[in-house]
Amino acid sequence: MCLGAARQIHAIRTILQNDSGRQSTVGESLGESETCLATTTSVAYPRPVWVAVIVLLIVQAGLLAYAATRHSPTLNEPGHLVAGMRHWQFGQFELYRVNPPLSHMVAALPLLATDVKTDWNDFNDAPGARPVFNIGEDFITANGERSIWLFTLARWAGIPFSLLGGYFCFRWGSELYGNAAGLLALVLWCFSPNILAHAELVTPDMAATSLGITVSYAFWRWLKSPTWWGAVVAGLLLGLAELTKFTWVILFGLWPLLWVFWKLTHRRSDDSRQRWLPQGLQLMMQLVLAVYVINLGYGFEGSFTKLGDFKFVSALLQGTDGKESDSMNRFADTQWKNVPVPFPKDYVLGMDVQKRDFEDFASPSYLRGTFQQRGWWYYYVYAAAIKIPLGTWALIVLALVNSILARRRDDGSRFADTFVLLAPAVVVFVLVSSQTGFSHHFRYVLPCFPFLFVWVSQVANVFGRWSWKSGLVTAAVLWSVASSLWTYPHNLSYFNELAGGPMGGPAHLINSNVDWGQDLLHLKSWLKAHPDAKPLHLAYYGYYDPADLGLEYTAIPRKRPVDDNKQSSSEQFALKPGWYAVSVNYVRGYPWRAPQGAYADFQNFTPIAKAGYSIYIYKIDGDNTHAVE
Structure with a gap:
């Protein structure tokens, strides 16, 4: 894999060296890269560049398709898949309302042609209810081992999202800095590794990430060349992005600010002052069109419900600071109660439930071996430091140096592009970091x-000729790719x-x-491969019952929390000799369907094997006792 990646990068270098003269003037130092910023409204891509793009996207599709067959359903995937099935079968969107329906529906689409079994007995639509996980577990039970194949189909259906995101990374990079950069x-x-990890899963993270870069590119193109057609495209894409994850609701406020910023930085243009009004109308149309697409995605279910008719569960919208409220709506007795909300009902309630989760999440957060009930403001900064390849970090440092040097000769327009x-x-990143109700998942900042x-x-502008700088960049890229593929899948x-x-x-870090x-x-x-590994004792972190895969096992005795009224810490017993498989979250003490620290004593043992990197395997002999309460 690593050798193939090295050959691919070498081929790209050759292509770009031959093409650099036609595309742009390549800087001879990191500080001269601004000379090759795209200045035209369109970029011509030579055939070898297109070939490289296609090859890279095919390689990624292959990596994702294979990895999708190698992993059991993750904790959230069953819920997302059954939510998509319910969307198609009943046209209802309340089941997993904390996420908009687009990625769910795409994932469930190939299952409509199968005889998939569903079980809706646990459905519950009480305010704030989250029955989707129980229903997801019922789905797995109903379909048994065949559900593995169903999840594989659903995962494959989402691969185009990643290819879309990759393509627009190339487009934006090439138009800003040249083909080499793209x-x-x-x-x-x-x-x-973070893109590969989530692009294979039935979750909305990759759809949100890909459509986020796509719609932002469309908006940037509109800023550079404002037309009504460009505004229509940007508005439609904004609506689709909003249907992936609530993260992108920020664009409704950010786009007007970016437009004003763009106009001010380009105020020297000849017709700048004359075009404020028509461009403002185009921007307004984009936002209105996006709202229409959101409503269309939900089938206009509950659209324009009066604000006072909602039953909220978050303290923010209840206005009770978490206390009980009869109305469950801070607007119920105000002049705003009769205002129609121009969004689908489940879209609004989904944001409310999501906010409630961030306000008071039941499970504790974990960082560097420490649990606490709330999160850390620096959690995502810390996670980025250890979850992003060091080769990529080296490129980030080089880009920062390059930007500082290039800024000295910037006339303002290039800074506007970067901004x-x-x-x-x-x-x-700032918004997610500010939500310190809990800190569990680095994937929340994946759209960045x-x-x-x-x-x-x-x-990449140093690729024009061999030098110590181009060697440094090449080494960093190879390090980043090799580090990722070393862990694959x-x-x-x-x-x-x-x-x-x-x-x-x-x-x-633990969790996802x-x-x-x-x-x-x-x-x-x-x-x-190890038929002698019996008897097997298992503590598995997931909704999939290992018995559905034909695994014979017994549950591991777990540590019980000490009751202050009934001290039992002295009541000890030794684990029976045998084989033990324990999910890493449990090894680190995470409480999920078990008390906190229930299996943490396994940290005192060294695993003799592992399944992937998330299940540790231990062998307990007759002389090796493991005390638990």
Whole structure:
């Protein structure tokens, strides 16, 4: 894999060296890259460049397609899939309302042609209810081992989202900095461990990430050449992005600000003052069109419900600071109660439930071996330091140096391009970091990645000729790609060398950062190769019942919390000799269907094997006792 990636990058370098004269003037130092910023409204892509783009996207599609067959359903995937099935079968959107329906429906689409079994007995639509996980578990039980194939089909259906995101990383990078940069942005996208990890899953993270960069590119193109047609395209894409994840609701406020900023930085243009009004109307049309697409995506179900008729569960919208409220709506007795809300009912309630989760999440947060009930404001900064390849970090540092040097000769327009590029990523990162109700998932900032890749791609301008600078950039790219592929297909558990790799990562982060229940199939393969590993005792973090895969096991006795009224800490017993498989989240003490620390004593043992990087395997002999309460 690593050799193939090296050959691919070498081929790209050759293509770009031959094409650099036609595309742009390539800077001879990191500080001269601004000379090759695209100045035209369109970029001509030579045939070799298109070939490179297609090859890279095909390679990524292959990586994703294979990885999708190697992992058991993660914790959230069953819920997303059954939500999509319910959308198609009943036209209802309340089941997983904390996420808009687009990615759910795409994932469930191929299942409509199968005889998939569904079980809706646990459905409950009480305010704030989250029955989707029980229904997802029922779905797996109803379909048994065949559900693995159903999840594979659903995962494959989502691969085009990743290809879309990669393509627009290339487009934006090439139009800002030249073809070399566009291809570098695409390489970073195609081989990023975090992109590969989530692009294979039935979750909305990749759809939101891909459509985020796509719609932002369309908006940037509209800013550079404002036309009514461009406004229509941007508005439609904004609506689609809003149907992937609530993250992009920020664009309704950010776009007007970016437009004003753009106009002010380009106020010296001849017709700038004369075009404020028509451009303002185009911008307004984009936002209105996006709202229409959102309503269309929900089938206009509950659209324009009066504000006072909602029953909210978050303290913010109840206005009760978490206390009981009869009305469950802070607007019920105000002059705003009769105002119709121009969004679907479940869209509004979904944001409310999501806000409630951030306000008071039941499970504790974990960082560097420490649990606490709330999160950390610096959690995502820390996670980025150890979840992003060090080679990519080297490119980030080079891009930062390059930007500082280039800024000295910037006339303002190039700064505006960079500002519009990075603003969505910065706002998302700051907004997510500010939600400190809990800190569990680095994937929440995944939508920032493509913007980072495009910005970093400016360092590709040193590819024009061999020098120590181009050698440094090449080494960083190869390091980044090799580090990612070294962990493949277990990219969900990826940690860089600074954290000690996937085995050292759980000392820093857990949850979906390393263990999301994805390695049950690898455990089955390991047991097949080791038929003597019996009896098997298992503590698995996931909704999939291992028995549905034909695994024979018994549950591991777990540590019970000490009751102050009934002290039982002295009541000890030893684990029976045998084989033990324990999910990493449990090894680190995470409480899920078990008390906190129920299996944490396994940290005192060294695993003799592992399934993927999220299930550790231990052998307990007769002389090795393991005290638990």
